[in-house]
Amino acid sequence: MRATPVRTRADFRDFCEFPARLHPRDKYVPLPAPVIAGHRRTATLYVVRDHRGRVVGRTSTHRDAAFGAGQLFGHTEFTDDDAVFTALMDVVSRAAGGRSLFGPVALLPNQTGGVITSGFGRRGFVDSAWNPAYYPAMYERHGFTRRFEADTWAVEVAGSADAYKFDDSRLAAERLVIRHGSRRGLRHQLPILRKMLNASFAQLGYYTEISAEQLAEQTDGLAYLLDEGLLVWLEKAGRPVAFIVAMPDVSEFLMSTGGRLGPIEQLRLLATRSRYRRDAVLVVKGVVPGEQGQGYMTLLSREVHRHLEANGYRTLRSTFVERDNAASTASYRRAGGRALHGYTFYQRGAA
Numbered sequence: 001m002r003a004t005p006v007r008t009r010a011d012f013r014d015f016c017e018f019p020a021r022l023h024p025r026d027k028y029v030p031l032p033a034p035v036i037a038g039h040r041r042t043a044t045l046y047v048v049r050d051h052r053g054r055v056v057g058r059t060s061t062h063r064d065a066a067f068g069a070g071q072l073f074g075h076t077e078f079t080d081d082d083a084v085f086t087a088l089m090d091v092v093s094r095a096a097g098g099r100s101l102f103g104p105v106a107l108l109p110n111q112t113g114g115v116i117t118s119g120f121g122r123r124g125f126v127d128s129a130w131n132p133a134y135y136p137a138m139y140e141r142h143g144f145t146r147r148f149e150a151d152t153w154a155v156e157v158a159g160s161a162d163a164y165k166f167d168d169s170r171l172a173a174e175r176l177v178i179r180h181g182s183r184r185g186l187r188h189q190l191p192i193l194r195k196m197l198n199a200s201f202a203q204l205g206y207y208t209e210i211s212a213e214q215l216a217e218q219t220d221g222l223a224y225l226l227d228e229g230l231l232v233w234l235e236k237a238g239r240p241v242a243f244i245v246a247m248p249d250v251s252e253f254l255m256s257t258g259g260r261l262g263p264i265e266q267l268r269l270l271a272t273r274s275r276y277r278r279d280a281v282l283v284v285k286g287v288v289p290g291e292q293g294q295g296y297m298t299l300l301s302r303e304v305h306r307h308l309e310a311n312g313y314r315t316l317r318s319t320f321v322e323r324d325n326a327a328s329t330a331s332y333r334r335a336g337g338r339a340l341h342g343y344t345f346y347q348r349g350a351a
Contacts, residue, residue, distance in 0.1 A: 001048050001049075001050075001056075001083050001084060001086075001087040002048070002087050002090070002091075003046040003047065003048045003057070003059065003087050003088055003090065003091040004046060004047060004048075004049070005044060005045065005046055006040075006044075006045035006046065006047060011045075011047060012037075012040075012045070014047060014055045015036070015045055015047055015055070015058050015075075016030075016033045016036055016259055017258060017259075018047070018055045018058050018077060019058075019077045019259075020258040020259065022077055022079065023077075023130070023131070023132070025255055025258075026123060026255065027120075027122075027123045027124060027130050028124055028130045028131075028255070029123070029124045029125055029126060029128075029130060029251045029254050029255055030254055030255070030257075030258055030259025031075070031106065031112060031259060032254065032259050032260075032261040033259050033260055033261060033262075034261055034262075036075065036106075036259075039060065039062075039074070039075070039106055039107055042062050042107055043060040043061060043062035043074065043075075043106075043107060044060060044061050044062070044095070045058070045059075045060045045075065046058065046059050046060065046061070046088070046091050048078075048084050048087045048088060056078070056079045056081065056084050057077065057078035057079065057081075057084040057085070057087065057088050058075060058076065058077050058078075058088075059073050059074070059075060059076040059077075059088045059091065059092060059104075060073060060074045060075045060076075060106070061073050061091065061092055061095040062074070062107060064107065067102075069099055070096075070099050070100040070101065070102045070347075070349070071092060071093075071095055071096030071097075071099045071100065071101050071102070072102055072103055072105055072107070073092045073101060073102075073103035073104055073105075074103050074104045074105045074106035074107060074113055075104065075106050076088060076103060076104040077131075078138070080132075080134045080138070082138070082141070082142075085138050085142060086142070089101070089142060089348075096349075099349065100347060100348065100349030100350050101144075101346075101347065101348045101349055102147070102345065102346070102347045103345065103346065104345070104346075105345065112127055112128075112129075113129065113345065114128075114129045114150075114320060114343050114344065114345055115129060115131055115135050115136055115139065115343070115344055115345070115346065116129050116130060116131055116135075116136075116152075116341040116342060116343055117136045117146075117149075117341075117342035117343065117344055118341060118342035119152075119339070119340050119341035119342060120132060120133045120341075122340050122341065123251070124251065124341075125152075125249055125251045125279075125281055125317050126247075126249060126250060126251050126254070126281050127281060127283055127319050128152055128281075128317075128319050128320065128341070128343075129341075129343070130341075136344070139346045142348075143348050144346035144347060144348045145346065145347055145348070146344040146345070146346060147344065147345045147346065147347045148322055148344065148345050149322070149323050149342070149343070149344045150320035150321055150322045150323055150342075150343040150344065151320065151321060151323065151329075151339040151340070151341065151342055151343055152317065152318060152319060152320050152321075152339070152340040152341045152343055153317065153318040153321060153329075153332040153337045153338070153339055153340060154315055154316070154317045154318070154337060154338055154340050155305075155315070155316045155318075155332055155335045155336065155337040156314070156315055156336060157305065157308045157309050157313045157314055157315060157316060158309065158314075159309075160305045160308070160309070160316075160335040160336065161302050161305035161306045161308075161309055163305075163334045163335040163336070164298045164299070164301045164302035164305060164334070164335070165298065165302075166295060166298050166299045166302055170295075174236060174237075175236060175237040175238075176234060176235070176236055176296075176299070177234070177235045178232055178233075178234055178235075178299070178300070178303055179232065179233050179234070179235060179240075180228050180229060180231065180232055181226060181228050181230075181231030181232070182226075182228055183226050183228065186226065189231075192233065192240050193233065193243055193245065194210060195240070196233065196240050196241070196242070196243050196286060196288055197210060197243070197284065197286060198210060199286075199288045199289060200243075200286025200287055200288055200289070201286060202289075203289075225247060225248060225250065225269075225273060225276075226247065227246075227247065227248055227277065227280070227307075227311070229303075229304070229307035229308075229311065230244075230245075230246035230247060230248075230280060230304060230307065230308075231244070231245050231246070231247075232244050232300050232303055232304060233300075234296050234299065234300055236291065236296075240288075241287065241288050241291040241296060242285075242286065242287040242288070242291065242296040242297055242299075242300055243284075243285060243286060243300070244282065244284075244285040244297075244300050244301070244304050245282075245283045245284050245285070246280050246281060246282040246283060246304060246316065247280065247281055247283060248273070248276045248277050248279070248280055248281075249276060249278075249279035249280055249281045249317065250269065250273075250276045251279075251281075252276070253268075253269055253272075253276060277311065277312065277313065278312070278313060278314050278315075279313060279314055279315045279316070279317065280308060280313050280315070280316050280317070281316075281317050281318070281319065282304075282316055282317065282318040282319065283319055284319070285297065285300070285328075292327075297327075297331065298331070301331060301335075304316075305335070317340065318332065318337075320343040
């Protein structure tokens with residue numbers, strides 16, 4: 001077996017449709033095809049086919065100077081067959097030219113990617129991975145080691161706001177103001193969020209600075225899905241210091257379309273978006289250096305959880321949190337949260 005580049009429309013269609021054919025439709029959440037098409041501008045896509053011509057594996061290769069000199073790979077899905085996995089990693093290794101391999105990422109760890117290492121019976125969700133149990137075993141059998149081990153989390157909404165205690169007398173004393181996102185103003189609010197995001201995460205090993213272009217691409221289409229009470233930030237004396245970005249969980253819609261998100265699917269989603277206000281996904285949160293440890297994330301968490309409860313949401317899921325991030329882990333545990341999936345990235349070769 002060998003991996004061959006995606007060249008034709010049929011190849012690209014097969015690449016996009018393969019995971020939905022491989023995985024249970026009620027567990028795996030496909031990355032929307034338009035997102036993969038955008039990644040194709042940067043990455044080279046490959047498929048492995050069996051003797052009948054059916055896709056049995058896929059991957060992509062790319063590099064990013066911001067993440068270092070290693071070879072990145074992503075969009076990596078495969079049947080439970082060592083020969084298939086070997087063919088995928090052979091093409092990644094050839095692209096690496098002796099560099100270390102790191103992935104799966106699409107296109108960076110702070111965007112999408114990763115492998116779950118536990119919780120296989122629980123469904124995935126937007127901006128997070130789902131895979132069967134043989135995935136981590138396959139990587140590790142082929143010489144990969146875990147990097148940035150983490151967990152995804154879930155918090156039941158009912159009563160959760162009570163877990164976040166904040167002395168409201170501090171609001172006036174410290175000149176604190178909570179701001180909310182808006183559909184009309186999102187384009188102008190993104191630079192505020194980007195500045196806080198890059199400052200808050202700069203110390204994390206997996207994080208690479210997000211450019212204005214990357215953030216615009218990642219949030220393309222977010223405005224029409226936005227629940228304005230789930231995008232909040234805190235200003236202290238007029239200076240943004242903390243933020244939370246969450247969104248309604250549209251995972252079940254993407255499951256139903258197999259990742260298709262063309263004009264017709266977008267209209268369907270817009271027309272039925274009220275159905276997807278039962279669960280939410282916390283995409284990212286942070287506090288800028290110098291303001292951490294002041295309880296500001298507690299204040300914003302209370303704001304978000306009050307909104308969730310008032311608007312009938314049931315569950316808040318969180319994208320992966322590294323296990324050594326004690327503050328974020330404690331925040332979820334405080335509200336009765338539970339870890340959903342173990343999570344990791346993989347590396348082979350020198351760090």
